[in-house]
Each structure stands twice: as C-alpha cells, then as structure tokens.
Amino acid sequence: MSEALPPTALTEARRPVALTFIRQSLPPQRDAALASLSAILVVLAFPNFEFWWLAWIGLAPLLFAVATTSRKRVAFVLGLIWGTIFFYGTCWWLTYPMIHYGGVSAWLAYPLLLLPVVFVSVFPALACVCLLLVIKRFGTLAIFAAPVMWVAFDWLRGVVTGLDWNALGYSQAFHLLTIQPARWGGVYAVGFLVLFSNAAVTFAILGQRKSKVFISVAVLAAIGGYLLYSRLQITNRDFVARAVAVSVQPNVPMDLGGDVVQMNALLDRHLLLSKAELDKQETKPPFYPLTRLVIWPESPMNFSYSRDPHLQKTIANFAQTNHASVLLNSLEPAPNGGSYNSAILVNEQGQKVAQYDKIRLMPFGEYVPLPRWLPGSGSVRGIVGEFTPGSSYTLMPLGALRAGVFICIEAAHSEVARSFTNEGADVLINISNDGYLGPTAVMRQHLSNAVFRAVENDRDLIRVTNSGISAYISANGAVSDTTPAFQEAVRSWTISKFGSGSTFYSRHGDVFAYGCALISLGFISATFMTRSQYRER
Numbered sequence: 001m002s003e004a005l006p007p008t009a010l011t012e013a014r015r016p017v018a019l020t021f022i023r024q025s026l027p028p029q030r031d032a033a034l035a036s037l038s039a040i041l042v043v044l045a046f047p048n049f050e051f052w053w054l055a056w057i058g059l060a061p062l063l064f065a066v067a068t069t070s071r072k073r074v075a076f077v078l079g080l081i082w083g084t085i086f087f088y089g090t091c092w093w094l095t096y097p098m099i100h101y102g103g104v105s106a107w108l109a110y111p112l113l114l115l116p117v118v119f120v121s122v123f124p125a126l127a128c129v130c131l132l133l134v135i136k137r138f139g140t141l142a143i144f145a146a147p148v149m150w151v152a153f154d155w156l157r158g159v160v161t162g163l164d165w166n167a168l169g170y171s172q173a174f175h176l177l178t179i180q181p182a183r184w185g186g187v188y189a190v191g192f193l194v195l196f197s198n199a200a201v202t203f204a205i206l207g208q209r210k211s212k213v214f215i216s217v218a219v220l221a222a223i224g225g226y227l228l229y230s231r232l233q234i235t236n237r238d239f240v241a242r243a244v245a246v247s248v249q250p251n252v253p254m255d256l257g258g259d260v261v262q263m264n265a266l267l268d269r270h271l272l273l274s275k276a277e278l279d280k281q282e283t284k285p286p287f288y289p290l291t292r293l294v295i296w297p298e299s300p301m302n303f304s305y306s307r308d309p310h311l312q313k314t315i316a317n318f319a320q321t322n323h324a325s326v327l328l329n330s331l332e333p334a335p336n337g338g339s340y341n342s343a344i345l346v347n348e349q350g351q352k353v354a355q356y357d358k359i360r361l362m363p364f365g366e367y368v369p370l371p372r373w374l375p376g377s378g379s380v381r382g383i384v385g386e387f388t389p390g391s392s393y394t395l396m397p398l399g400a401l402r403a404g405v406f407i408c409i410e411a412a413h414s415e416v417a418r419s420f421t422n423e424g425a426d427v428l429i430n431i432s433n434d435g436y437l438g439p440t441a442v443m444r445q446h447l448s449n450a451v452f453r454a455v456e457n458d459r460d461l462i463r464v465t466n467s468g469i470s471a472y473i474s475a476n477g478a479v480s481d482t483t484p485a486f487q488e489a490v491r492s493w494t495i496s497k498f499g500s501g502s503t504f505y506s507r508h509g510d511v512f513a514y515g516c517a518l519i520s521l522g523f524i525s526a527t528f529m530t531r532s533q534y535r536e537r
Contacts, residue, residue: 026074026077027065027069027074027077027078027081030065031065031068031069031074031078032078032081034061034062034064034065034078035061035062035065035078035079035081035082035085036081036082036085037061038058038059038060038061038062038065038082039062039081039082039083039084039085039086039089040085040089041054041055041057041058041059041061042054042055042058042059042086042168042171043085043086043089043090044058045058045171046090046166046170046171046441046445047441047443047444047445047447047448048441048444050174052171052172052174052175052178055168055171055172055194056194056197056198057197057198057201058198059146059168059194059195059198060198060201060202060205062078062079062082062128063131063143063146063198063199063202064202064205064206065078066078066079066128066131066132066135067131067132067135067140067143067202067206068206069132070136072129072132072133075125075128075129075131075132076125076126076128076129077125078125078128079121079124079125079126079127079128079129080118080121080122080124080125082121082124082125082128083117083118083120083121083122083123083124083125084114084117084118084121086121086124086166087117087120087121087166088113088114088117090166090441090445091113091117091165091166092110092113092440093437093438093440093441093442094113094116094437095109095110095112095113096436096437096438096440097436097437097438098112100438101254101255101436119161120157120161123153123154123156123157123160124150124153126153127146127149127150127152127153130149130153130520130523130524131143131145131146131149133524133527134149134523134524134526134527136527137526137527138526140203140206140207140212141203142523143199143202143203143206144196144199144200144203144219145520145523146195146198146199146202147191147192147193147195147196147199147516148192148516148519148520148523149516149520149523150168150191150192150195151188151191151192151195151512151513151516151517152513152516152517152519152520152521153520154167154168154188154191154513155188155510155513155514155516155517156517162360162363163363163409163412163413164187164412165412165445166445167187167188167191168190168191168194168195169182169186169187169188169189169190169191169192169194169452170187170445170448170449170452171194172190172194173447173448173449173451173452173477174448174451174479176231176476176477176478177227177228177231178190178193178227179451179452179455179477180227180230180231180233180455180476180477181193181226181227181230182452182455182456182477182505183230183455183456183458183503183504183505184503184504184505184512185505185512185513186414186452186456186505186509186510186512186513187414187452187456188510188512188513188516189512192512192516193223193226193227196219196223197219197220197223199219200215200216200217200219200220200223201216201220203215203216203219204216204217242290242291242401242494242495242496242497243290243291243292243293243398243399243401243494243495244281244290244291244292244293244492244493244494244495245293245294245295245429245462245492245493245494245495246274246277246278246281246292246293246294246295246324246490246491246492247295247462247464247470247483247490247491247492247493248270248273248274248277248294248295248296248297248464248490249297249464249465249466249467249468249470249483249487249488249489249490249491250266250269250270250273250296250297250299250466250488251435251466251467251468251486251487251488251489252266252269252299252300252301252435252466252467253300253435254300254435254436263301266301267301267311267314269488270296271314271318273488273490274294274296274318274322274324274326274490275318275322276490277490277492278292278294278322278324280492281492290399290494291325291398291399291400291401292322292323292324292325292348293324293325293326293327293398293495294322294324294325294326294327295327295429295431295462295464296326296327296328296329296431296464297329297431297432297433297464297465297466297470298329298341298407298408298431298432298433298465298466299329299433299466300433300435300436300466302331303328303329303330303331304330304331304332305328305330305332305344305352306330306332306333307331307333312352315328315346315350316346316350316351317350319346319347319348319349319350320348320349320350323348324348325345325346325347325348325398326345326346327343327344327345327346327396327405327429327431328343328344328346329341329342329343329344329407329431330342330343330344332344332355332357334357334387334388335388336388338386338387338388339387339388340357340358340387340388340390341357341358341361341366341387341407342355342356342357342358342390343355343356343358343396343405343407343431345396345397345405347397353396353397354394354395354396354397355394356390356393356394356396356405356406356407357388357389357390357391357392357394358387358389358390358406358407358408358410359389359390359391359393359410359416360389360409360410360413360416361387361389361409362408362409366386366387393416393419393420393423395420395423395424395425396429398427398495400497401426401427401495401497402424402425402426402427403425403426403427403428403429403495404417404419404420404421404423404425404427404428404429405420405428405429405430405431406420406428406429406430406431407430407431407432408430408431408432408433408434410430411430411432411446411449411450411453411463412446412449414452414453414456414509414510415509417453417456417457417459417461418456418457418505418506418509421457421459421502421506422502422506422507425459426459426497426498427459427460427461427462427495427496427497428453428454428457428459428460428461428462429461429462429463429464430450430453430461430462430463430464431464431465432446432463432464432465432466433465433466433467434446434465434466434467434468434469435466435467435486439485439486443468443469443485444469446469447463447469447471447479447482450463450471450473451473451477451479452477454473454474454475454476454477455475455476455477456503456505456506457475457502457503457505457506458475458501458502458503458506459475460472460473460474460475460495460496461473461475462493462495465483467485467486467487468482468483468484468485468486468487468489469482469483469485470482470483470489470491471483472491472493475498481493
C-alpha cells in the first residue's frame with residue numbers, strides 16, 4: 001500500500017493551483033507593513049507635505065524587506081504594494097477633473113485611479129525582484145546595487161509611459177543643497193544619491209558587525225561631502241543682457257463658457273493687469289531702456305490669434321502703445337484641419353514674430369493614446385479632442401535675448417527644456433494652466449518639475465500660470481516671488497543672459513540613466529551566469 005500523505009500535503013494537493021500561487025506570493029505581515037510604511041514615508045517627502053528629508057531614509061524599510069525575503073514573487077508584491085501606495089498618495093489629484101468636470105462619482109473615480117496606479121507600480125516591483133536576485137547571488141553588500149536598479153526602472157517607466165512624474169529626485173526640488181547634481185545627471189542623479197543613502201541605512205541594519213556600520217557611515221559621509229561640493233560650485237555670473245518680464249496670473253475660471261461678452265471681459269482683465277504693472281515699471285529703476293515682455297499663461301479661454309482679427313488688432317494696439325512684446329497661448333490651425341496648442345510672440349510693433357507649437361502633448365487631455373480601431377476610442381476623442389504635436393523648438397526673440405517657451409506638462413519632459421537650451425535659449429519660460437486639477441498638490445509638484453529644468457540647463461526659468469503657482473526660478477534652483485493659488489496676481493522680473501555656457505546634462509541628456517540601465521542589465525545577467533546557491537522555495 002502507498003504511504004498516506006500528511007494532512008498539510010493533502011490540503012496543498014487539493015488546493016487549486018492559482019490559489020496556491022497567490023498564497024505563496026503574499027508577503028508576511030511584517031514585510032507588507034514595512035513596504036507600506038516605506039511608501040508612506042516617501043509620500044510625506046513630496047509636496048504638499050514637504051518632509052523632504054524623509055526620502056533619504058524612507059525607502060530603507062522596503063529595501064530591508066526585499067533583502068530578507070527568499071521569493072522573487074514576494075519581492076515583486078512588496079514593490080507593488082510600495083508603488084501602489086506611493087503613486088496613489090502623490091497622484092490622487094488625478095481624480096479631481098473626473099469628479100468636478102467629468103461628472104464621475106467620487107465613489108467610482110477613486111477606484112478607477114487604481115488601474116493606472118497599479119500599472120506604473122510594476123516598475124518599482126520589477127526593481128525589487130532584480131535587487132533580490134543580485135543580493136541572493138552576491139550577498140548583502142549587493143544592496144548598494146539598489147540605486148542603480150531603481151534609477152534604471154524609473155527611467156524605463158518614463159520610456160514606457162511617456163512620463164516620469166514624481167521620480168524620487170523631485171522630492172528634493174526646493175532644497176538647493178540636494179538638487180545641484182541635476183546639472184550632470186538630471187533628476188535621476190538626485191534620486192540615485194537618495195537611494196544610495198537608503199541603501200547605506202539598510203546595509204547597517206542587515207548586519208550587526210561594526211564593519212558594516214563603518215561602511216554605511218562612510219557612504220553617508222561621501223554623499224554629504226559630494227552634495228556640499230556641488231553646492232560650492234555655484235558662482236555668481238555677470239549678465240550680458242537683460243529684459244523685464246511681466247507675468248500675468250488672471251485666474252480664469254475652468255468652467256468658462258463660450259459667451260462672447262464674458263470672453264471679452266476676460267480679455268480686458270488680461271490687458272488691465274498687464275497695463276497696470278507696466279505703468280509701475282516706468283517708475284522703478286533701472287531707468288535705462290530695457291526690452292519689455294508681457295507673458296500671459298496657458299488659459300482655458302482658447303485664444304485663437306490667427307483666426308481672430310479682433311484679437312490681433314487688440315494685442316497689436318496694446319503692444320505698440322505700451323512698447324512691450326506680448327507672449328500668449330493660442331489655439332492655432334494645423335494641417336488637415338487639426339489644431340496646435342501654441343505660444344505666440346507679438347513684438348513691440350504689433351507684429352507676430354514667432355510661434356512655438358507644443359510638441360509633448362498631455363495623454364487623455366490633448367490626445368487619446370488609443371488605436372483608432374479600439375472600441376470606444378472615437379467617443380473618447382470626441383470628448384477630449386485631439387491636438388496635433390509640433391515638430392520644432394522655435395525660440396522667441398527678446399531684444400538681445402532668446403527665450404525657449406514650453407507649455408504646461410512639457411515642464412515634466414526634461415528633453416524639451418534641454419532642446420531649447422541647445423538651440424540657444426538664454427532663458428526658459430513655462431506657461432501653464434493647472435487650474436483644472438484644483439487646489440491640490442499638483443501645483444507644487446508641477447513647480448518642482450520646472451525647478452529641475454532650470455538646474456539641469458543652468459538657465460533662469462520663469463513659470464507663468466493661470467491660477468498658480470507662478471514663480472521666478474534661478475539657474476541654481478532657488479524659487480522666489482511665488483503667487484498665491486486661485487487669485488489674480490501680477491509679478492515683474494528682470495530676466496538676464498549670462499553667456500552661452502551649458503551643463504553636462506544639457507549636452508548629453510540622460511546618459512547617466514542609460515548607464516544605470518546598462519549596469520543593471522549586467523548585474524541581472526551575472527545572476528544567471530552560474531547557478532545561485534539559493535533556491536526559491
């Protein structure tokens with residue numbers, strides 16, 4: 001007779017394979033709690049909580065949980081837990097337009113957000129799996145591979161999704177000491193250093209030997225020393241040319257209708273706010289002639305300069321009377337009946353002299369990234385509309401200066417500001433409208449994107465918004481003269497040209513992230529070259 005199976009084995013044999021797989025994939029309660037705690041700590045490091053320093057230790061609980069597990073699928077779930085909590089906790093504002101403008105019930109909008117959140121969470125989950133493989137192959141010292149792998153998968157997230165919103169480095173946007181490495185490696189270099197700190201803390205916890213603590217302390221000291229060195233490299237520069245920029249924040253409501261009277265009243269608001277500030281400038285030093293520029297933000301008013309003779313005449317008269325150029329957002333005609341989301345520059349003589357057509361469009365806001373044969377895609381396009389992307393980085397002439405103007409979400413795409421810089425931009429200008437996302441954390445998160453674009457390219461950056469937050473950002477990342485949210489506001493800034501130098505990042509882009517991806521691939525390949533002494537149970 002065959003030997004009877006023990007009760008536990010008999011239970012396993014009767015259990016469906018899928019349920020067994022799920023059960024074996026679930027992490028222990030301790031590890032799940034560590035991953036959840038880690039995500040919460042990192043959420044608190046981002047706007048609007050602003051506990052930026054938590055990012056330097058907040059990932060340690062997750063790294064510890066991954067390093068002490070033995071199953072790849074458990075590591076994947078730990079990363080998925082972390083990513084779901086983190087991305088939901090920092091991007092919950094995506095539900096705002098669904099609820100307030102799309103007519104979607106809050107009871108439905110918040111669960112729906114889980115779908116894209118879980119999708120992007122796959123990338124930190126894969127990073128956790130790869131980290132576990134390397135640790136199992138090379139030992140606990142391989143925890144220092146975490147920064148390389150995290151950067152690699154954060155970069156991959158941007159490649160696959162088209163957006164690397166809230167990459168870890170953005171948590172440091174408002175602190176001059178910690179963001180200077182962006183000059184050579186962008187936001188990924190800052191995130192790398194943050195992960196290195198977390199890896200050092202985790203390495204010290206993983207072992208009780210003094211040598212491990214010594215290594216961790218040495219790593220943390222090296223990080224601190226490098227950050228201090230980067231900060232000391234910032235020097236004052238002599239300006240070559242200057243201009244005065246008047247930033248207008250009109251606070252146009254999001255639910256604007258098409259009533260002509262209302263549209264004209266809002267146009268008058270733009271003109272009156274601009275005129276009042278220009279008049280003030282005439283009584284302030286310096287009194288020698290400077291190029292004057294009025295900047296209007298991206299706006300829900302849908303100005304259409306080329307299609308509207310009245311608007312053309314009004315702006316021309318304003319520019320000539322006030323001896324100032326006007327930069328405005330406009331809905332411009334594109335080939336085949338399409339439309340561009342454009343920035344138009346009208347000079348002091350009232351002539352249109354430059355037009356930049358937005359290149360990187362907002363998914364599900366300015367186009368629908370769905371195949372035309374997919375059921376329902378036509379209906380979605382009918383609601384959202386579909387803009388035509390531009391193709392060239394056109395600079396705006398401002399006397400002796402040249403400005404690179406990018407629109408709204410393009411502030412989150414580092415290659416846009418970098419391309420303008422390489423084309424010869426002396427100053428960067430970001431016009432945006434965040435009002436449709438409400439009084440949420442997105443306002444400071446979007447500002448943090450602009451901060452990195454300034455530091456990466458060593459260019460002063462002016463951010464002008466419809467409803468906030470408008471600000472002047474120095475080339476070193478210092479943010480000043482911010483406007484309140486959802487209020488009318490006007491600011492005047494002197495913009496300067498400091499020569500034509502460029503940073504390593506301007507010249508080479510995300511080569512640091514590419515390097516991390518290649519090194520990660522090498523690490524992962526090495527784990528398969530010889531059989532690991534550990535087996536997944």
